[in-house]
Amino acid sequence: MFDDFFIRALIAGLGIALVTGPLGCFVVWRRLSYFGDTLSHSALLGVTIAYSFEINIALTVFLISSVVALILIQLQKKTNLPGDALLGLLAHSSLAVGLVVIGFLTFIRFDIMGLLFGDILAVTTDDLLIIWTGGALILLVLKLIWKPLFASTVNYELAEAEGLNPDRAKAIFTILMAAVIAISIKMVGLLLITGMLIIPAAMARNLSDSPQKMVLFSIIGGLLSVLLGLFSSLEFNTSSGPSIIMAALVLFILSLLNIKQSIKLKN
Amino acid sequence: MSLENSTLVKLNNAGFKQNDKWLVEGVSLTVEKGKIVTLIGPNGSGKSTTAKIALGIYKNIEGSVEKYTNKVGYVPQKISIDWTLPLRVHDFMLLTENIKDEVIDEALNLTGVIHLKNKNLGNLSGGEFQRVLIARAISKKPELLVLDEPVQGVDYTGEIALYELIKRISDTLNCGILLISHDLHTVMTATDHVVCLNGHVCCSGTPMDVAKNNEYKTLFGEQASQILSVYEHKHDHVHSDKGEIKKN
Numbered sequence: 001m002f003d004d005f006f007i008r009a010l011i012a013g014l015g016i017a018l019v020t021g022p023l024g025c026f027v028v029w030r031r032l033s034y035f036g037d038t039l040s041h042s043a044l045l046g047v048t049i050a051y052s053f054e055i056n057i058a059l060t061v062f063l064i065s066s067v068v069a070l071i072l073i074q075l076q077k078k079t080n081l082p083g084d085a086l087l088g089l090l091a092h093s094s095l096a097v098g099l100v101v102i103g104f105l106t107f108i109r110f111d112i113m114g115l116l117f118g119d120i121l122a123v124t125t126d127d128l129l130i131i132w133t134g135g136a137l138i139l140l141v142l143k144l145i146w147k148p149l150f151a152s153t154v155n156y157e158l159a160e161a162e163g164l165n166p167d168r169a170k171a172i173f174t175i176l177m178a179a180v181i182a183i184s185i186k187m188v189g190l191l192l193i194t195g196m197l198i199i200p201a202a203m204a205r206n207l208s209d210s211p212q213k214m215v216l217f218s219i220i221g222g223l224l225s226v227l228l229g230l231f232s233s234l235e236f237n238t239s240s241g242p243s244i245i246m247a248a249l250v251l252f253i254l255s256l257l258n259i260k261q262s263i264k265l266k267n
Numbered sequence: 268m269s270l271e272n273s274t275l276v277k278l279n280n281a282g283f284k285q286n287d288k289w290l291v292e293g294v295s296l297t298v299e300k301g302k303i304v305t306l307i308g309p310n311g312s313g314k315s316t317t318a319k320i321a322l323g324i325y326k327n328i329e330g331s332v333e334k335y336t337n338k339v340g341y342v343p344q345k346i347s348i349d350w351t352l353p354l355r356v357h358d359f360m361l362l363t364e365n366i367k368d369e370v371i372d373e374a375l376n377l378t379g380v381i382h383l384k385n386k387n388l389g390n391l392s393g394g395e396f397q398r399v400l401i402a403r404a405i406s407k408k409p410e411l412l413v414l415d416e417p418v419q420g421v422d423y424t425g426e427i428a429l430y431e432l433i434k435r436i437s438d439t440l441n442c443g444i445l446l447i448s449h450d451l452h453t454v455m456t457a458t459d460h461v462v463c464l465n466g467h468v469c470c471s472g473t474p475m476d477v478a479k480n481n482e483y484k485t486l487f488g489e490q491a492s493q494i495l496s497v498y499e500h501k502h503d504h505v506h507s508d509k510g511e512i513k514k515n
Contacts, residue, residue, distance in 0.1 A: 153349075158362065159362075159363060162339050205353065210358055
């Protein structure tokens with residue numbers, strides 16, 4: 001069954017959507033969209049290193065993204081620059097370094113488009129294993145840190161005062177972000193991963209009145225986006241990443257109708 | 268129970284500096300089980316900072332804090348919640364601990380906001396939100412309760428009822444309370460120990476001791492001093508042995 005590239009892509013995509021759903025909610029709640037961008041841009045460097053030394057892509061991307069996240073945390077402590085400036089600095093410089101390194105690697109043929117926007121042909125059986133075991137691990141850890149992470153998202157001081165150790169939860173969450181980017185890079189492409197995190201979660205926000213509902217709808221939205229996106233990618237021969245993100249966008253636009261209705265009801 | 272074991276949190280000469288400016292320094296105080304310690308002082312005198320030191324929110328402090336409990340309920344003075352989060356009162360009650368539904372209902376009932384249980388937190392009024400904050404803190408059945416201006420924005424009758432509730436909770440749960448309030452009149456009827464802050468501890472003791480203190484008088488004025496004395500006077504009728512002190 002896994003022989004068919006499309007089935008592989010489908011299974012990979014659905015696995016990714018299960019993980020980006022809940023994580024994406026935290027990205028929206030904690031206003032981490034640009035943080036996600038920074039990590040995924042730095043992933044290019046990870047990919048080039050993986051190609052040069054012939055190591056696993058997901059693993060290298062995970063390591064490089066984690067290092068960039070740590071550098072960011074250090075810069076935040078040591079400098080007076082605002083957070084968004086630091087994010088931009090790291091995002092673009094790591095992207096630039098990645099592109100320059102690619103320039104030197106003339107002996108390897110790169111599918112840059114596939115790297116940036118995702119390629120359903122590239123998903124191997126090994127990738128499926130990484131996505132599903134990695135994804136299960138990410139979800140398990142997220143469940144373990146849910147309480148302190150969510151409490152500190154609502155209010156840091158309450159969480160700290162009542163003994164939940166929010167700093168540790170935040171550090172672990174940063175690593176989970178790097179991990180989710182690592183497992184979804186082949187499929188969605190490094191320019192569009194943040195979209196996979198944010199758009200289904202944003203859609204879910206329009207439909208939810210409690211955090212649990214938002215997580216649930218975000219997962220459902222992500223799964224639907226992958227299904228719709230991959231089938232249209234096959235049909236119209238488009239890159240998988242943009243197709244999935246466009247499907248997510250359509251779902252988001254549909255969710256806006258719900259807001260309009262509830263505003264009408266209030267009036 | 269020995270005196271040592273009943274201590275919940277103890278500040279030893281504690282202080283906190285931010286941007287080279289002392290927010291508060293040299294504070295020593297102890298909160299014990301079943302006792303209410305009240306911090307008073309003008310704006311910017313370091314009351315909230317002292318509470319945050321006691322709670323362990325501020326890390327790089329001078330002096331030391333000894334905390335003997337992890338069961339803490341906190342009602343902060345300012346709370347900035349991002350209202351883009353879909354959060355109902357019910358979800359907020361479960362924020363830091365999983366609490367049984369009956370217990371949640373009981374706490375919301377006590378503070379008079381049970382009808383708001385399924386409302387979105389962002390749609391509450393200031394006073395309603397304050398009542399939810401208090402309900403959340405007490406539903407945890409904490410050993411240490413830190414209340415920073417807990418009744419701000421609450422209507423006058425509600426204010427009195429809530430202070431009575433706080434006193435009752437301190438008795439039934441036998442928890443220690445660190446209370447910050449501007450309302451001298453109401454607060455003093457319940458307080459065991461008063462610490463008057465003005466960047467440092469300007470005086471401390473029973474409400475009576477503090478009322479007679481000259482530094483307190485210059486800080487709050489003669490009228491504030493009378494409020495405390497009035498309370499002590501009422502109190503004296505019950506405990507006539509203290510009446511002697513009043514006459515001095």
